[in-house]
Amino acid sequence: MHVVWDISVILQTFIICTSSAQPITSKLDGSWWAYKDVVQGSFVPVPSFWGLVNSAWNLCAIGKRQSPIDIETSHMIFDPYLTPLRLNTGGRKMGGTMYNTGKHVSLRPDKAHLVNISGGPLGYSYRLEEVRLHFGSEDSQGSEHLLNGQGFPGEVQLIHYNQDLYTNYSEAAKSPYGIAVVSIFIKLSENSNTFLNRMLNRDTITRINYKHDAFLLMGMNIADLYPDTTRYITYEGSITIPPCYETATWILINKPVYVTQMQMHSLRLLSQNEPYKIFLSMSDNTRPTQPLLQRCIRTNINFSKQGRDCPNNRALRPQYRGNMEDK
Template identity: 40%
Template sequence: MHQCSLFILILLCVSVRDISGSWEEWWTYDGISGPGFWGLINPQWSMCNKGRRQSPVNIEPDKLLFDPWLRDIQFDKHKVSGVLQNTGQSLVFRVEKDSKHQVNISGGPLSYRYQFEEIYFHYGMEDNRGSEHQIDHHTFPGEIQLYGFNKELYHNMSEAQHKSQGIVGISLMVQVGEPTNTDFRLITSAFNKVTYRGSSFPIKHLPLSSLLPNTQQYLTYEGSTTHPGCWETAVWIIFNKPIYISKQEMYALRQLMQGSQLTPKAPLGNNARPVQPLHHRTVRTNINFNKQGLQGSNNCPDMYRNMHYTANLAVALADDIITDSSLNITTVTTDKEVTTSLPEIN
């Protein structure tokens, strides 16, 4: 009996050692290696289970804090080249390390310049799911996340992701519709080149700034990376307009597989981490809701009293995620109209 137990223990230790050599390949979005177990798979990922500033989150419009000091987001106009890769968990674009012209991200809520590094694609196998962040509990068909690292304080993404103010995450919600951005086709046309895990395809001269929606309205909060190890070092910026992808492009994206050509396993889609508790964090916005000439508070001059929003829940495909005129939540699919007041600030 003791010999049997010792044998099982040895096998377990060998298995754990083998897995620990490939943590980045072992985690998934479902099952015993899914999001609920990320913090248990690898002790260095403990924040995935224990952290209190985790991402993604659900954005509650009635709890947004208007901040008039938030600036416009600035992206360098340089084009970038890199590699689009199917990692088995996500579709990821990573910029060339030795590129002469790097794209810097600054402004907005950022106190430093951040150097663009990679793009993650999150999407669902159906249109009613896919994005990681939610707006008033509404989920978009997809979400594209641009990551950059703090180049003023740190040397690279590997170092910055563990450090304070190390990372910026730019979130672009994805809707299915008629594309308005031809530059995005540099990526979408390559979807069929990366069908299986480990496959990659070079992308040349991608104008990153032109991929962004035509707006300077955004929401921002302090959070984490949405993949292991869930490091709580990210400043998130969620633009207030989606970008569009055609039905054909979304179909091609949904053909990507988690496994190799010999063992394709399951589709790559539905690769979204569930929303995490906000834990009293503040979500700020530069959207000015004060359209009715309401008086500001003397004690809090950057907020307004008695502001209201109207959730116009019947229109599902309007451009704005949250409109600045009546704060219409145009992406929720119910036919009821809801009016809620923001809390008064004393």
């Protein structure tokens, strides 16, 4: 408790001193944040401080539609008008560059091979900007979203921007209907998902051991990443990193993808830092869940024929967990 008090005092002093001189936003870099405490001799804000240290990030603290959330199956509402998601690759495989950003394993497709999604809860066409991996230091945690309070070893997030209304991700991220994120829980198995196997096999993952490392991958079929189901959960939320813009439609697929225990171990050996700095595992790169408040969680999983009022506090049969357990 004494340590927490000391950090609070330091933070208050930091804010007062910088704000009295000039706006704090002009002093800070957009990547000046962390998921967990780091031993670097200087203060770097963890999630509980994101909305306090930078006025441009205030939604992280005061937003009403923040992500991630704990998906409680009793709050899900069946919506028969939710159509299947449509994936359009143009019949072509994609290439991309895999990065160690210091916070995530990030795969960014090259602009020559466009991947788009539409349909489902989306009223526009969205272009794939990034595939991002979250994972934990233990098998019981690592996903940003929870399911009835339960975490998974990891979570794949396919981040798209609205190409119908906006010219790029940066513009879309701060604008209405700007972002669509397809989220897939990661579970452990003896066999790996074909797409993730390309990213996580030893020859590839060891190329991005340290922050700023990058490796080019070619001939990948993004459709291989999607589990064989048309069922999903959707809600309106935010980007899960600063500035926490509330412009994201989340689509959580109703089946997981699988990686091997060895591949998960390889992820945990990735460093947040450059090679000449102390090793800090990238694992547990997750933002804590945020309050649902008055939002609806809709699904096309027909678990009940009860009404479609929103919000809905009736106790519905929690069959989603059982679906998630199936391969």
